[in-house]
Amino acid sequence: MSDPFVEGGLGELESPLYREALAQLDRVAEVMGLDDNIHARLRVPQRATIVSFPFRREGYYEVETVFAYRVQHVLTMGPTKGGLRYAMDVNLGEVAALAMLMTWKTSLVGLPFGGAKGGVRVDPTILTRPELQRLTRRYTAELINVIGPDRDIPAPDMGTNEQVMAWIMDTYSQHVGHAEPGVVTGKPPELGGSIARREATGRGLVSLLPAATSHVGLTLEGARVVVHGFGNVGQYTALAADELGAKVVAVSDVTGGIYNENGLDIAKAQEWVAENGNLAGFPDVDTVTNEELFELECDILVPAAVGGVITKDNADKITAKIIAEGANGPTTLEADLILKERNVFTIPDILANAGGVTVSYFEWVQDLQNYFWSEGEIVARLREIMGQAFEEVLNISITEGYDMRTAALVKGIRRVAAAKLVRGVYP
Ligand code: NAD
Numbered sequence: 191m192s193d194p195f196v197e198g199g200l201g202e203l204e205s206p207l208y209r210e211a212l213a214q215l216d217r218v219a220e221v222m223g224l225d226d227n228i229h230a231r232l233r234v235p236q237r238a239t240i241v242s243f244p245f246r247r248e249g250y251y252e253v254e255t256v257f258a259y260r261v262q263h264v265l266t267m268g269p270t271k272g273g274l275r276y277a278m279d280v281n282l283g284e285v286a287a288l289a290m291l292m293t294w295k296t297s298l299v300g301l302p303f304g305g306a307k308g309g310v311r312v313d314p315t316i317l318t319r320p321e322l323q324r325l326t327r328r329y330t331a332e333l334i335n336v337i338g339p340d341r342d343i344p345a346p347d348m349g350t351n352e353q354v355m356a357w358i359m360d361t362y363s364q365h366v367g368h369a370e371p372g373v374v375t376g377k378p379p380e381l382g383g384s385i386a387r388r389e390a391t392g393r394g395l396v397s398l399l400p401a402a403t404s405h406v407g408l409t410l411e412g413a414r415v416v417v418h419g420f421g422n423v424g425q426y427t428a429l430a431a432d433e434l435g436a437k438v439v440a441v442s443d444v445t446g447g448i449y450n451e452n453g454l455d456i457a458k459a460q461e462w463v464a465e466n467g468n469l470a471g472f473p474d475v476d477t478v479t480n481e482e483l484f485e486l487e488c489d490i491l492v493p494a495a496v497g498g499v500i501t502k503d504n505a506d507k508i509t510a511k512i513i514a515e516g517a518n519g520p521t522t523l524e525a526d527l528i529l530k531e532r533n534v535f536t537i538p539d540i541l542a543n544a545g546g547v548t549v550s551y552f553e554w555v556q557d558l559q560n561y562f563w564s565e566g567e568i569v570a571r572l573r574e575i576m577g578q579a580f581e582e583v584l585n586i587s588i589t590e591g592y593d594m595r596t597a598a599l600v601k602g603i604r605r606v607a608a609a610k611l612v613r614g615v616y617p
Contacts, residue, residue, distance in 0.1 A: 203234070205283025211290045218599040221592070228607045232293075235286045236304075237262040241332040245325055248318055257311045258329050260336055263289040264304030266609045269340055271296055271547065271554075272306035273347025274354070276325075280309035291518070292547070294602035295540040299579045301551045304606075306342050308333075314349040326354050330361040337362065339372030339558065345550050346376040356381055372557035375550035384553035386568045387546075392426025392494075394545015395516050396434060397573045398537055398580045399490065405584065406511050406535050411435035414488040416510070418442055418480065419495025420459070420469055423516040423543065427492050428456045440478060440486050443495070445470040447478040449486065484508055493520035500525045508534065515539035530593055538595040540602065541583055548575050
């Protein structure tokens with residue numbers, strides 16, 4: 191196979207995350223016998239845009255030069271889709287790696303997208319609202335020919351939110367001369383944002399738990415659930431699990447965890463966090479550290495905070511029979527091997543947290559059609575897509591002898607490869 195990289199280095203894509211994404215692709219390509227030409231194409235993003243632009247801070251004469259990126263990994267199956275993050279450590283390699291993972295995720299659940307990701311190298315926490323708005327509008331203007339409802343559709347990621355999406359939609363619409371809600375997802379509902387997007391990732395994850403528990407010989411009703419992270423994904427995972435009769439015994443955030451062996455009042459914890467900003471001080475519960483949380487007696491563990499938290503140091507202390515990865519990349523390679531040996535059933539991130547991008551897809555479809563669905567329709571269609579993807583991944587895992595993570599990647603990569611092969615090489 192031809193290697194586009196020079197002497198083993200990754201050139202401008204050099205970054206630990208890109209190395210990891212590539213190692214994962216190479217490993218799965220080998221076990222699934224992926225066509226060499228397709229494999230070589232998939233190792234590099236199809237388009238990567240790097241821009242720098244002037245950014246005026248509040249002090250009128252203070253102008254900074256900001257670097258920003260948008261990477262589109264695969265343009266074969268439709269427009270590209272992926273989040274936009276504002277963070278100080280954003281670089282081309284990281285954004286390219288995340289774009290590649292979005293390709294596998296969207297393909298796995300059968301959405302008509304390739305993967306993309308964007309990033310602006312700034313610290314959003316020190317910016318005023320007008321600064322954030324100016325930055326977002328200039329970034330959008332720089333990418334005016336790169337994004338669009340039929341080209342590439344950004345969504346919120348770290349450091350960006352509904353308001354940032356609204357400014358992108360407005361800037362894009364000003365440039366093209368008419369309102370174009372389909373250019374971003376994760377917008378406020380007033381602009382064509384989808385209801386139920388906020389809850390989508392947690393709900394999507396929990397919709398897989400009845401089938402997963404029955405596969406390992408448990409029932410979800412009464413199952414003990416532990417959730418690491420109590421932000422968007424963690425809160426709605428805990429709520430949805432609670433609604434289905436599971437017993438959420440512990441949740442945690444960056445300040446630590448709360449525990450009640452008889453089950454926590456999740457709605458109350460959510461209210462507490464809305465009022466106080468975090469879980470610290472929540473009354474009438476035991477407290478646990480984030481380290482202790484992973485060792486609690488439970489049936490289902492949902493990492494829903496940050497990456498790299500299940501490691502070789504805690505993997506053999508985990509008592510859960512199921513790990514459903516709400517966060518991206520929560521399990522290290524070494525931990526994965528330990529969990530596999532211990533027969534812990536893992537629902538990998540690209541499957542478990544695909545509910546978010548699935549409802550983003552619904553938002554895009556509704557915007558294009560100017561026809562909005564009810565919450566019931568959205569939830570039912572989300573469940574259908576997630577359920578089908580789960581069944582297919584489980585089936586590949588059983589019939590072809592892969593672990594669930596490999597099976598999910600095989601399914602995602604297979605669809606992209608098939609699309610590339612039938613399109614052929616131009617010219
Ligand atoms: P969020 O910012 O809303 O919440 C993050 C939560 O994690 C917070 O409760 C925070 O206090 C906690 N946290 C942060 N660092 C921690 C640490 N070291 N230990 C314990 N808790 C910690 O973020 P989110 O949108 O819920 O995303 C969480 C994860 O899910 C991320 O990995 C993200 O990439 C992934 N994800 C999110 C979505 C989505 O729709 N929001 C979709 C797919 C994947």
